[in-house]
Amino acid sequence: MKRTMAHCTECDAEVTVPDDPLVGEIVDCTVCGTELETVEVSPPVLQRAPELAEDWGE
Amino acid sequence: MHVGLALSRVRTDEKALMRALSARDHEVTRVDVRDQQFGLSSLPAALADCDVVLDRCLAASRSRYLTRFCERCGVPVVNDAATAATCADKVETSLALSAAGVPTPDTEVAFTPDAALAAVESFGYPCVLKPVVGSWGRLMAKVDSRTAAEAVLEHKETLGHYEHSVFYVQEFVDKPGRDLRVLAADGTPVAAMARSADDWLTNAAQGADTTPFELDAAAEAVVADASEAVGGGLLGVDLMETGDSYVCHEVNHTVEFAALDETVEVDVPAAVVDWLETSVAGADAQGVTA
Structure with a gap:
């Protein structure tokens, strides 16, 4: 799969994003481990994802 | 559509x-x-x-x-x-399963730590404390002793959210190192997998190993009954094997199926769309004839 790059909001490392990202999709920063939410797709912009809430799940 | x-x-x-x-x-x-x-x-x-x-x-x-x-x-x-x-609520799920006669682990609910401790002691050790709302195995506790029970109950009471003061106590089912996840559409299994782990928690979200599982007639019957008990639809029905039978311990209504899709040969998303098309067409037909 072709990938594009964005930047981690926490450590500024380059983060790979799938070439078909969707708003709301989560990517992990492989450098600092932060979960990042895709908030814009063209070009991809990431922000720190919301913390896990107690009622999340299936 | x-x-x-x-x-x-x-x-x-x-x-x-x-x-x-x-x-x-x-x-x-x-x-x-x-x-x-x-x-x-x-x-x-x-x-x-x-x-x-x-x-x-x-x-x-x-x-x-x-x-x-x-x-x-x-x-x-x-x-x-x-x-x-x-x-979405384990108490409601347990009540629905029980009312429909679906085999499910024995469960008691209490509203204070003292009453919960009495329930724990009546089950004996180990037993299980679960949050009434939550998923992915979070905040589940297998309680092995009275001192552990007292500690967990105190922690739950001080967590802050009122739901943690609804104490859901359940018998520990000594499953064979795995449980079963069945994706069911109106009670009919789409696919099933076993989730195995060394830990007592076997959620895929906790990293359990998954393998395809062939359901027998008894398992299919429990799945159908569990689905009907909660109102049907597209569900993740979780079963534990108890030797010659099964118990249903959870039914998930916004079911995740990525792990299942990777495990089985069935094209799970396509099967979900098949069911959705049929359901919507059926609802339309009912609307026309109503």
């Missing part, structure tokens, strides 16, 4: 669903529920004209209300509000 996909976080599951729906030329409108307002008699415009809304909310609280608003406005929603309310 115009499908509204109501969600916040886009998981692998949602991407797979969108691909499967688009491959059949269905119109998909993705709606981030975090951006919406829900009036008492009108849905957000993006959802109002959908033939069906798929509730893929990550948060159980949002799921419960979203489904109510859809039904209030006459837009079919999968799963429906009654099913969401039952499955």
Whole structure:
């Protein structure tokens, strides 16, 4: 799969994003481990994802 | 078919669903529920004209209300509000399963730590304490001793949220190192897998190993009955093997299927779309003849 790059909001490392990202999709920063939410797709912009809430799940 | 996909976080599951729906030329409108307002008699415009809304909310609280608003406005929603309310709460799920005669682990509910401790002692050790709302195995406790029970109960009482003061105590089922996840559509299994782990928790989200599982007639019957007990729909029914039978310990109403899809040969997203097409067509036919 072709990938594009964005930047981690926490450590500024380059983060790979799938070439078909969707708003709301989560990517992990492989450098600092932060979960990042895709908030814009063209070009991809990431922000720190919301913390896990107690009622999340299936 | 115009499908509204109501969600916040886009998981692998949602991407797979969108691909499967688009491959059949269905119109998909993705709606981030975090951006919406829900009036008492009108849905957000993006959802109002959908033939069906798929509730893929990550948060159980949002799921419960979203489904109510859809039904209030006459837009079919999968799963429906009654099913969401039952499955989002373990007490409600246990009551529904028990009332329908579905085999399920023995469970007691208490409202104070002292009463909960008495329930724990009546079960003996080990037994299990679970939050009434939650998923992915979070905050589940296998309690091996009275001192451990006292500690967990004290922690729960001080966690802050009132739901932690509803103490859900359950017998420990000595399963064979695995449990079973069945994706069922109106009670009919789509696919099943076993989830194995060295830990007592065997959730796929906790990293359990998954293998395909062939259901026998007894398991299929429990799945069908469990589905009916909570109102049917597209469900993740979790079973434990008890030797010659099965118990149902959980039914999930916004079921994740990415791990299942990777495990079995069935094209799970396509099977979900098959069922959705049939369900919507059936609802349309009922509407025409009503």
